[in-house]
Amino acid sequence: MRVLVLAKEGAQTDAAAPPRPEAMAEYQKFNEELVKAGVVLGAGRLSPSSQGKRVRFEGKKRTVIDGPWAETKELVAGYWLWQVRSLDEALEWLKRAPYDGGTFEVREISQHEGA
Amino acid sequence: MAGPSRSVRSPSTRARDEAFAIDTATAEAHRAIEAIWRIESARLIAGLTRTVGDIGTAEELAQDALVAALEQWPTSGVPERPGAWLMGTAKHRATDLTRRRKTLERKYEELGRDTERDQQVEDLDASIDEDVGDDLLGLIFMACHPVLSKDARVALTLRVLGGLTTEEIARGFLVPVSSIAQRIVRAKRTLDEAHVRFEVPRGAERVARLGSVLEVIYLIFNEGYSATAGTDWVRPALCEEALRLGRILAELVPTEPEVHGLVALMEIHASRLGARVGPSGEPILLLDQDRALWDHLLIRRGLAALERAERLGGAMGPYALQAAIAACHARAATAAETDWPRIVALYDAVAQLAPSPVVELNRAVAVGMAFGPAAGLDLVDALVAEPSLRAYHLLPAVRGDLLRKLGRSAEARSEFERAASLTENVVERKLLERRAAECAAEGMAG
Numbered sequence: 001m002r003v004l005v006l007a008k009e010g011a012q013t014d015a016a017a018p019p020r021p022e023a024m025a026e027y028q029k030f031n032e033e034l035v036k037a038g039v040v041l042g043a044g045r046l047s048p049s050s051q052g053k054r055v056r057f058e059g060k061k062r063t064v065i066d067g068p069w070a071e072t073k074e075l076v077a078g079y080w081l082w083q084v085r086s087l088d089e090a091l092e093w094l095k096r097a098p099y100d101g102g103t104f105e106v107r108e109i110s111q112h113e114g115a
Numbered sequence: 116m117a118g119p120s121r122s123v124r125s126p127s128t129r130a131r132d133e134a135f136a137i138d139t140a141t142a143e144a145h146r147a148i149e150a151i152w153r154i155e156s157a158r159l160i161a162g163l164t165r166t167v168g169d170i171g172t173a174e175e176l177a178q179d180a181l182v183a184a185l186e187q188w189p190t191s192g193v194p195e196r197p198g199a200w201l202m203g204t205a206k207h208r209a210t211d212l213t214r215r216r217k218t219l220e221r222k223y224e225e226l227g228r229d230t231e232r233d234q235q236v237e238d239l240d241a242s243i244d245e246d247v248g249d250d251l252l253g254l255i256f257m258a259c260h261p262v263l264s265k266d267a268r269v270a271l272t273l274r275v276l277g278g279l280t281t282e283e284i285a286r287g288f289l290v291p292v293s294s295i296a297q298r299i300v301r302a303k304r305t306l307d308e309a310h311v312r313f314e315v316p317r318g319a320e321r322v323a324r325l326g327s328v329l330e331v332i333y334l335i336f337n338e339g340y341s342a343t344a345g346t347d348w349v350r351p352a353l354c355e356e357a358l359r360l361g362r363i364l365a366e367l368v369p370t371e372p373e374v375h376g377l378v379a380l381m382e383i384h385a386s387r388l389g390a391r392v393g394p395s396g397e398p399i400l401l402l403d404q405d406r407a408l409w410d411h412l413l414i415r416r417g418l419a420a421l422e423r424a425e426r427l428g429g430a431m432g433p434y435a436l437q438a439a440i441a442a443c444h445a446r447a448a449t450a451a452e453t454d455w456p457r458i459v460a461l462y463d464a465v466a467q468l469a470p471s472p473v474v475e476l477n478r479a480v481a482v483g484m485a486f487g488p489a490a491g492l493d494l495v496d497a498l499v500a501e502p503s504l505r506a507y508h509l510l511p512a513v514r515g516d517l518l519r520k521l522g523r524s525a526e527a528r529s530e531f532e533r534a535a536s537l538t539e540n541v542v543e544r545k546l547l548e549r550r551a552a553e554c555a556a557e558g559m560a561g
Binding site: 083086 | 147149151153154248352358360362412416
């Protein structure tokens, strides 16, 4: 199955301090392990919500809303697309990630044709 | 089960609930352990095989560690580094085993028997922590050793590298569990009797042995891919398993172009999984597929893998060539935009590399698309006398297609009927019978 892992790391500021080199190295090591296990299909980091836009739909009306947005805990800072054999396998991998804060959400992609 | 009142709870109800809570925790732990096993088992068995020398013993040791985890983790909790825990536990048992074997061998020695194993069992601790990648590779080469039959290689690979149970493998291949169990037991024995060593071959031997590995992975993929029947949910899992093994191998031996060629081929073929079966389970042929249903993520990955194979100088490898043909279809936004002349050229290359009547038939189809049905038919007609294609249903099917395009409906009809009588696949037979019926209708109209 294919799952999307959403990294909700909490407050994100425009002038976010770059991650410590050790943290980066740890993350890279973890990501490499995932790639070597044939798990990673794709991954990306998102720019801060202050640079993001939202489009709200109300009937025929479309309203564009500029970031940043208030609900910092729900803001997605990055994502992974994984190929795993079960949700449990995804959870086991995720638990090994070298993070010390934030919430990570795992969602199965129920249909992925024509993505 | 919802009781009439939740506020009045007898002690026995509470006890039952508590027992249930423990059961839930145990069930959760078991699910976690199963997932961890899937992640760790190949590395575990690989490291142990290098140490003890044979897959059978290594698998037993790994299973012992799994049993220990199932006993301990539900109460102790999953350790922080579960892989290291499993390896440590298995290592202990290995040490015990070696000690016992050494004692046994000393006794044999007294009887004048040889003690080959002595060298293998030294320095257990040091050897087990070495490069995991090389271990995995060693296990792949061993499980796919040419001394084993194709069936044995496939079963053993899925078992020790895929972490699949015997039951899962049996379900995937639609054979009895006992057959798979037997295949695996016999495979281990054969490896043992042939004194197959745990090693990563180098040079020319590596290229030859790699061919055997790629063949196994592609067999697994095709077993899943050719099963288009609707009710089968297990078999797409075989495609995913093969893709996973291919992706892992591509990371282990990144400089081998054919590995990337095979991965490219599988990624591109897998991209069509959602488009090649209709709502009632009927197969939809490549040119009739709704290309919006193709998985473009897999296509992108496939094209990237193909590029990697070509950059490594492997454009003319058998898998890379097949991937290049698949890529021609993947790149075309509509069937009409397919670059058929290029596909003909690629089939020319395939035919030079590994000439076969089936390749000639595929080439004839491409020629028919690129240069008109008459040109294609000439090539197919030349194959009619080919003995190896006498019972091959796709020969009359292709011939029928070309004849139909040339307006020769009556001949086309009898070809489709012949093709239908030759295929063993029920769904495919229906499709061919429908074509025959369409030709009959066209014949009347004309």
